[in-house]
Amino acid sequence: MTAGALDGLRVLEMGQLLAGPFCGQLLGDHGADVVKLEDPRAGDPIRQWGREQKDGTPLWWPIVARNKKSVTCDLRTADGQRIAREFAAQADIVLENFKPGTLERWGLGYDELSAANPGLIMVRVSGFGQTGPDAHRPGYGSIGEAVGGLRDVVGDPDRPPSRCGISIGDSLAGTFACVGTLAALHHRTATGRGQIVDVAIYESVLAVMESLLPEWELAGHRRPRTGARLPNVVPSNVYPTADGGGVLIAANADSPFRRLFTLMGEPELGERYAPHEERIARADELDALIAAWSARHTTEEVLSLLDTHDVPAGRIYTAADMLADPHFAARESIVHVTEPRLGSFPMQNIFPRLSDTPGAIRWTGPTLGEHTDELLSKDLGRSPAEIDDLRKRGVV
Structure with missing residues (x-):
């Protein structure tokens, strides 16, 4: 279990699906202690997403939730909000991807949380950002790909816009959220002050669109869909x-x-x-x-x-090619880890590679609420009787 470069950092992850949790995965890969708060009724919907094995066990969750601890907590209740505030008071980073304004309605906005923890960094991932006339709009990765310009240039020229076979908009947003987190941590080291990292999915897509904008504004050229060919790069x-x-x-x-x-x-x-x-x-x-x-x-x-x-x-x-490739094997680009429900489980390794602090896949995605009793007791001082009472009332 090689310590990662972020060993010792505490991340409180709130939210669900992919954009925010992908950032949490990256931080956890490099050693951060990621505590994920999940609704006690069903947890993060991504637990059920993706292709399933013959026994019905989803195959995406063990990857995106690896190295995370799962605590059930109903944030819509006063007791759940109190639990979140107590965790946030001990955290370095709060990571969330709710619709803008949601945390404020629950009394969990940055002003409230940073009052008790001035060094707190809040990473906020949303479809359209925290400000502007479209901030209120719901925005999944696919919408961000469309608005950010990617969908218009992907596909064959004689067909409607296509999509990548993966949730690239969400993953880009999660990656930029990680970059913003590390930049804010560096600033906090120099000043002691935390801040908000505002990540919009559409802007994360826009950031990788190369010279799309000046091509249009300065040259009147709308980049076309070109299929497998890269425009103006031959061959x-x-x-x-x-x-x-x-x-x-x-x-x-x-x-x-x-x-x-x-x-x-x-x-x-x-x-x-x-x-x-x-x-x-x-x-x-x-x-x-x-x-x-x-x-x-x-x-x-x-x-x-x-x-x-x-x-x-x-x-x-294809996946089969990757699993058979000697270069992938030599670099351990793919690792097989033990998944409690499935046994030997292949997944992509931790990237990028750090020579001295490479991090480790310490465990796969946890079961729902697997760490609830442990962390409520150890970190928040709740007694077994108090935890049982919270569970009976559906708070955890």
């Missing part, structure tokens, strides 16, 4: 192989482009179109030439030739 596409597969080739820099066309037996084209501006104008022609060459070879032959000539390329990996 960067998926090319067919003789065995029915496909290889992504990204020979868009001048030197790799020359090497690609040399191994294809067309060195003169590699020289003629080495300036990238020339390739952009002839993207369809060049893609056709590369596809004709790749289609004459199997996937493994194409990958071997490209690797030998130092041309960036890769197979389109």
Whole structure:
């Protein structure tokens, strides 16, 4: 159990589903003590989301809730709000992703919590942020992807906007929430003061949209959907192989482009179109030439030739490919941990890698309320009789 860089930090996670809890996962991966408050009736809905195994056990929860402690607490009740305030008084970070204004209605806003804990950092994740005319709107990751510009550029040009196969808007928001948390912690070290980290899902998506805005405002260009091709980066596409597969080739820099066309037996084209501006104008022609060459070879032959000539390329990996890949194994990109209900359980490791404090997957997602009695007793001083009374009244 290698200590992570955030060992000793206490995080109180309130909220549910993915954007906020993904931030909590990242903090817990690197050693933070994450206490997650969940509604005692059903807990976080993500406990039931995702594909299920034959025994009905969901497979997403063990990952997103790893390294967290689960305490049941009905925040809609006065006693539940009192419990949350007591935990917050001991916390370094409160992480929440309720609709803006919800915590204030419960007497759990930043003003109230920071009065008892001036160094507290509150990380607030929402669809549209804490301010502005749309702050009140509900916003899931998919809405943030649409409003933030991602959906408009994803998919094939002759079809309506598509989506990624994962909840990328939520994950981006959770990642930016983690970045904001670490920045606020650094500021607190220098000043002793906490602050609010305001994370909007749509802004987290907008942040990765490259030059989308000046392309429109300064050049009048609306970036189109281009399928597997990267706009104005040539060649960067998926090319067919003789065995029915496909290889992504990204020979868009001048030197790799020359090497690609040399191994294809067309060195003169590699020289003629080495300036990238020339390739952009002839993207369809060049893609056709590369596809004709790749289609004459199997996937493994194409990958071997490209690797030998130092041309960036890769197979389109499935989960099975990842689990079988020796590079993944050598770096332990995927680890098998013991999940109490399922036994050996594969999941992605902790990223990024820190040389001295890599952190650890200490346990998988806990059962609902698994740590309620322990933490109410140890951290808040509740007696067994008091905890039983809270449970009978549905508070925990």
